[in-house]
Structures are given as structure tokens and as C-alpha cells.
Amino acid sequence: MQIQTLQLINFKNYAEARLDLSEKINVLVGKNGSGKTNLLDAIHFLSLTKSAFTSADNYCIKQGEQFFSIKSTFSRGNTHHELLCAVQSGAKKVFREDANDYPKLSDHIGKYPVVLIAPDDTALVKEGSEERRKFFDSMISQLDKAYLEALIQYTYAIKQRNSLLKMFADTHSFDGLALESYDRMLVRSGNTLYNKRAAFVGEFVTVFKRYYDFIVDNEEVDLRYNSELKNTSFEDGLLKNKQRDLYLQRTSFGVHRDDYQFTLGTGDLKRLGSQGQQKSFIIALKLAQFEIIKNAKGIKPILLLDDIFDKLDDARIGKLLELIRNEEFGQLFITDARPDRTAALLDQIHVSATMFNVDNGSIRKL
Secondary structure, eight states, X not given: OEEEEEEEEEETTEEXXXXXOOSSEEEXXXXXXXXXXXXXXXXXXXXXXXXXXXXXXXXXXXXTOSEEEEEEEEEETTEEEEEEEEEETTSOXXXXXXXXXXXXXXXXXXXXXXXXXXXXXXXHHHSXXXXXXXXXXXXXXHHOHHHHHHHHHHHHHHHHHHHHHHHHHHHTOOOHHHHHHHHHHHHHHHHHHHHHHHHHHHHHHHHHHHHHHXXXXXXXXXXXXXXXXXXXXXXXXXXXXXXXXXXXXXXXXXXXXXXXXXXXXXXXXXXXXXXXXXXXXXXHHHHHXXXXXXXXXXXXXXXXXXXXXXXXXXXXXXXXXXXXXXXXXXXXXXXXXXXXXXXXXXXXXXXXXXXXXXXXXXXXXX
């Protein structure tokens, strides 16, 4: 699968831009802050219907404007598809494939997969459980429509249940039937999420460990899925915590509290791992994500490497270059503030690339 053309209007710092892309390696060079990462984010938006770096679509609209649009041509085998995403302030987001609007955005997710490796990925190790859940939720959602639907239902039910708990406190009232209706929704969708997460990690961890061993020799790492549902049924957990939830005005039991434990040796990666070990762990996670999606979909996801050479030492760069040389990846996008460095690294492995200079929202093919 490849993206052949990319057109932007009022997306972040781009008033207007158009690129004709290589089906192999595309390198975006330019000073920091010039807009290289924004181009990768546009591709991510087309794949997952949202930005990789901001939670609000309106933040992607160029300052002073009222809308943005991203348009592209994708090829999958012998077929070609036109994709369009448009966001206007105060209006519903439009997502279109071949002139047909999606009834639900979730119908699009998983059709054009991408994997992004970026400096902010360190949050997977350093931040709380929400970051790790988001990573695995996004990955599983691209592979399993039933999982995505359960996640949407669960997120809705949690939001509504928490609003109900707050209303009870504000009005000094209680409606057991209303609470039970959301409890049933949580149990049904939450059990689906728990079972699918547990099964997925069992498959994922084997691939992940293989990539970590490829990057770093003779270190023991592991990845475990932790959930309150391992020891308590969802129904019992909600019942036991009902009074606590009424006091706290939020739902204190459920799969929205799940976590994925990253370990190095016999201890916690965040506490024991060096910066290099944490980076290796993250790269192995993302490479495993690439392979899992590739095997499930039968196509290679587009791989986006944001400023990756500036954050890795020579040994880890060498491992990535080895994979590129062996054509493990399909279409590849690389950003770098130092064009000579990327050109030299690719020249080492005798790989050619199409290079673009990015300068404050202006793009020029080199």
C-alpha cells in the first residue's frame, strides 16, 4: 500500500501544499519547526481520522482560517482510492473515500494502516496507564472492528455513567435503574475489551521480544497486561464499588483502569531502564506493531519515522538501516533537520530516496 499524492489546505502551518510521493522512501528535511512533522500528521489523520499529536481537530486548522482539508490518492495492489478529510469549525467532520462519505468514521479505521515512530513515544514508558492503553487500543482497533465498536460503546457508557454519578451528588438524588442501564452496557462492552486485550497481548509479546532481541542482545524484557477483571467479574466489581463511586462521582472499577506493564529484567522499565533501553523498548513495540498489522492485513503499513535519527545512537540507527536495506518496510517517510546525515545513512546501504525541502509551510522537491 502506498500514498501517491498528498494535498493540504489550511492544515496546521500549510496554507496550501501538494506532493507527488515515492512508493519507497520519502525524506522530509528542513529546520525544526518548519512543518515536517505536520506532513506526517496529515498522513496519520487520513489513516486514523485524527491527529497523532492533538486531541482536538480544530487545533489542526491554520491560524486565522475556518477549515482545513487533506486529500490524497492511495494505491492498494491494482486499485486506487481517493481520500478526503475536511474539518470546519462548528461543523461535522467529513471523511470521504472515492466520493462516498463514511456513515461512521469507525468504518474507515484499519483500511489504510500507518505506524508512527516519534520522539513523544517516550510517554509510553514515562507517563501513566492512559498512554499505554491508547497505544494498544489504537493498534487493536485497526485489526478488529468488534473491538473498536466495543471501545466506542464503553467510552460512551463511562462518560454517561460518570455524568449520572455527578448529577446524583449535585441533586442529592439516586436512580438505581438508570445506573443499572449503564452498568449493563459497561459489562457487555468491557468484557469484550478485556478478552480481546488479553488474547492480543499473548500474540504481540512474542513478536515484540524478537524485535527487542534484534535491537539489543542479551537483555530480558517482558510486557504484561494487568486488569482488575483478572480476579473479579465486572458485575461484582461494579457492585462492590457502587458506594465508592457515588462518593467519588466517577467509575472506579473497570477496563478503563487497565495497564500494560513494561519490565526490564525483574523490575519496572521506567525505574530501572536507561534512556537507551527505553528507546529500544519503544522501537521494538512499534516494529512489532508494524509486523502484526502487516500479517493481519496482508499489506505493509506506511511507516512514519519522525526525527528518529536525531534521537538514536549509532547502534540503533544501524539496526533500523538493516531493516530498510532488507526491504522489510513498504513506503517509508523520514523527517530530519540535517539532510546530509540522512542522505549519507541511506547511501551507506545503497538505497535511494525522494527528498523534499520543507521551509515554513513551503515544500520543494530536491
